[in-house]
Amino acid sequence: MRCRWTDRLRAAFVAIPVVAVAGCAMATNTLHPGRAVIRTAQVPPLGQILVDGRGRTLYLFVADLPNQSSCDGACAAIWPPATTQGPPRAGGGAQQSQITTIARSEGPRQLVYAGHPLYYYQADTGRGDIRGQALTQFGAEWYVVSPRGQQVQDGVSSGSLVPGG
């Protein structure tokens, strides 16, 4: 009997890391992102928007100051910063000249496009998901980003480019 319980306990300890590793396949993985790529994708009804190398939607936070993230703690858990290890690259319609990075208090550097720090949204689980679009959370709105670095509202880019971005 004791042996059976020991086996179950051992199985549980094996299963937990397996589940964790399996989860990594879908994770935003902001701590070990590798060298990031920012691309564009056509996502109806919004049109061309910025996505990462795996096609995952990138967002800007209206409360952020230029080249400065104001999303930390619980905010960063729900809206994980898009990060990079090494110089990020542009692909598709994204402009290399608009891409920079900023340091964060924890983890790798965060991607910035036209002065806007970029984020993922936890509820997005696949390519083309835009569940975070136009949501108001943690005190301000979140929008997908156009290739020109503007927030996209209902398929229309708005707002001026951030100076110095």
Place this chain on the structure above:
Amino acid sequence: MTALRHVLRYTGVLLLFGIGAVHMYEYLADYYRVIPTIGDLFVLNVVAAVVLGLALASPLRSPAGVRSVPVLGRAPHVLVALGAAVFALGAIIGLLISEQASLFGFHEYGYRTGIVLALALEGAAVVALLGFAALELRRARPSADGG
């Protein structure tokens, strides 16, 4: 010894309610409800914490199936306390995995106040519940004269 047993028991109850409250706050106020799988697990956590806390606080009588088990059958609260300790330990393990790597695709970001509070409540619950279970088992163990 009886007083200490009661203190540990009701401290465990309060800590379980505290664990449930922290998870409910994060689910509602910090938008954890939007996270696939993790949001559902937070609801389960709140329900489990409340049910276990109420069971531990209630004057539980030995159910028929449990009554026949030696020692434990005389102290059904031990089973609840052990189950609650495993529950709290599981919550700690899940949180630490999400901090270090990812759990069901979710990565927790940093040790903010809410996270530290959750770890403290869960750690204290494990200690209090295991302490209570140990004292309750000692009380329930038949004495040499057949008591």
